[in-house]
């Protein structure tokens with residue numbers, strides 16, 4: 434199918450309010466779409482493992498792990514035209530709203546970390562951009578164009594809403610007994626031809642993520658290998674990354690839910706230790722993350738494989754408003770102002786898509 438035809442079909446299904454997901458894996462040209470003719474909400478935890486797409490929230494409760502079946506699907510090839518990325522024209526005052534509130538929570542998190550055994554807490558916020566005309570196919574095309582190395586998606590369900598994103602982070606990739614994942618944390622702005630230096634704050638923050646993932650995997654695996662720490666680029670940002678591989682005791686899909694839930698949420702999106710960091714987030718962030726920092730991705734039972742990504746650098750489409758979600762890891766060495774600037778930098782990923 435030609436890409437223009439593909440987009441037309443996506444647009445029609447979206448207008449018909451069908452459950453629908455469109456996605457492209459990092460560094461791939463094939464864009465896939467799965468959709469459901471019935472608008473029923475399928476709870477993934479209550480259904481058998483089938484071909485389809487999972488969308489899981491940060492915390493299960495009001496939001497469920499939703500499944501969209503791959504029974505109806507179509508695909509196309511998308512070749513980015515390599516046009517230069519546009520600069521976002523969205524006013525900085527919209528992005529900077531709520532500075533005092535956010536900085537206060539970050540300061541409080543630093544205090545808690547200094548006074549307790551909590552090592553890291555990820556603090557996030559939402560940014561609402563009033564938008565009169567919302568065209569999801571234009572956003573989708575810009576996402577695919579601008580972020581070829583990210584997992585890009587558009588997800589819609591009539592009982593939940595619409596989300597789009599371009600995430601740099603894989604939560605877990607499973608094929609038979611082989612598992613791969615990554616520990617991604619630490620952020621700085623990408624500046625062309627400028628040498629990259631990482632401080633101890635970022636290195637320690639990222640190491641905690643690596644250690645926690647490895648200890649969760651010990652339960653399921655025979656061999657675990659971690660790469661050297663490298664620098665990975667995600668749009669206008671750089672992160673520290675460790676690639677982790679493991680050989681599972683048995684086929685990963687047999688334990689899919691338990692395996693994935695044992696890794697989620699990683700300290701890259703929640704903190705460490707997990708339960709204490711989560712408690713702080715739920716008591717202090719004062720807004721609902723919903724599917725931001727949850728995970729999402731396709732399951733292919735025919736291929737005995739699944740790839741779940743962490744839902745970062747994403748936005749939710751609301752009536753006349755686009756809501757962006759951004760956050761960062763706080764440790765004892767965090768600087769309140771630098772953490773605030775980091776959320777502004779991270780917002781650029783989706784702002785560029787809005788035009």
Ligand SMILES: C=C(O[C@H]1C=CC=C(C(=O)O)[C@@H]1O)C(=O)O
Pocket residue numbers: 555557602617618619620672700701702745746758759760761762763779
């Ligand atoms: C929580 C986010 O990023 C995480 C992933 C990479 C680097 C992060 C950091 O440097 O704080 C965060 O842990 C976000 O983008 O909203």
